[in-house]
Amino acid sequence: MSAKTSNLQYFAFSFLSLLVLRYASSSYYSEPSIYALDVCTSVDQPNPIAALYPNNATGTLNGTIGVLPIPLTLARKLIPSQYGILEHAYRELLPSFPVGMYPAIVQAMHDHEVQAFGYKIEDFSRTGIEFPFVDLLGDGYSSFKWAPSMLMTAGHEIALKGAQDYGTNTFPASFEPGCDAYRAVPSSKEPGTTYFSASSVEGRESLSTLFSSTEEEMYPLSFFKNFTNQPTFADGKTCDNMIRLFNTTVSSAEKGIERVKGTVRANIHPFKKEHEWSNVYGLRLDTAFIENNYLSCESFRGYVSHE
Template sequence: MWNTYLDVALLSHPILAFISITHHPKMNSKTTNLQYFIFSFISLLVIRCLSSTYYSVPPQYTLDVCTSVDQPNPIATLFPNNATGTLNGTIAVLPIPLTLARKLIPSQYGILEHAYRALLPSFPEGMYPAIVQAMHDHEVQAFGYKIEDFSRTGVEFPFVDLLGDGYSSFKWAPSLLMTAGHEIALKGAADYGTNTFAASFDPGCDAYRPVPNSKNPGTTYFSASSLEGRESLSTLFSLTEEEMYPLSFFKNFTNQPTFADGKTCDNMIRLFNTTLSSAEKGIERVKGTVRADIHPFAKEHEWRNVYGLRLDTAFIENNYLSCESFRGYTSHE
């Protein structure tokens, strides 16, 4: 309001100054008139600039308004009092040496090699299946309240023995690149102890985008870059007929309780029996390349000829639960 008054005064100043000079008996010299006009105008201008600085609101990062091609949340009305939504994107297995996995995963947690070998008997000896997820969260809601869509990606480590019982499988997710400006999503992940990095995504409103004129059919691209740090992750996948890993393996690790600092666990139940993905509808096998420069890796890594799935699933999420409550967990059916 104060700035508005000053703006009006500045606009009206030439007229007011002319009237004052014309009718004031002591202001009859041209020099005095000009000095008065300049001095008063500059004074108003300085006050206006100072008031703009004092009352200005710090700029904030705002979410772009965009439209996604993701399918609607099919279970929102079935579970109105739970957090539900859809996850659309690409999940792939990143084989890394078991010795490297042992260095990356905190030493107090064991690795349940027998658990993943029971699902993947032919997985190479001395190797561990790290996971990349490049996902777009769509129509996330609970109790009738819906939040804006957002994207996220990171490298995760399943089949971790968080409780030390040699049996219960957990997934360690230490870091995430997430949509910048989406404070609900960023804070929600950070509360688990996750290293969160506000990032820009390509595409900004979807799980991936087609690559035009690609030699390989169904080629899609996805990338995320931290706004302030070195962290980045990109994927380039094409359709394949090869089934390197069975769907049961993906169902298992995507539904493992997830943790970061081990204080609480996230129970995200991915559903493979809804209209989005029932009977493998909408699930595509893909093969491609992943580049990642994100904690806990010390430098950028590239994986070529990795296999995964491009899919859309509905989910139910239960947040900040006791990890102990999942003792004995092996899979969700």
């Protein structure tokens, strides 16, 4: 499998300069941030592809992805008016998706063993609501994912700055659990129940999930593979090319990919108030990824799917 060539000069400068800021600044050692990352141990599996792609950012993403059906009219109000919505693209993948609805996406993820150019950064968590199948280029064909806002681990300068460089609204946040993608709820009556929550340290932004295992297959795996691999943007100046791999050891070991059903509660831009969704279907999974940063969005003209 070949990865799209990174913009190495830009990314190397950004990645390495942030490492210098994080680890070499005298003020960091003399006056630690009150949001300094807790020392804890994750149960995430090791990054299986770092040696294969040493000049790309690689890592693993462990967590839960859910599909949030919202009215297409609401999606049209939330997504910037200059971008079209490729309804035919998601209906081709989901022929029975309810008429007049749009599949917004929630991702509650833990980034583990992220590294590039021989450097590794600390793990961090992130979550937000994303909008796939957006016609960024106006060609009526190429699918992009708009990710306007993100709650991210407070004190993680590299992750926060990396997202801000795309124009993303970033909210430093505290997470529960702090070092993993989710935590089991042993007292739950439903099998395989896990929870996840994030709260902004300064504002009202928050997102929480409660998911249980299910045998129902509301959406095919091919749909998840498609939208998770769409080029991602915020302000449209550059695009992030994150290639999610569903065929490595982290996706097949032990439980592998689990289907889940649950509840999502979120108060985050671009929504103007808190929303709650029940009967949300999705996946609980771990995937390796290759990431190519700060690329020209135009270079993805004609993009349909990674696979």
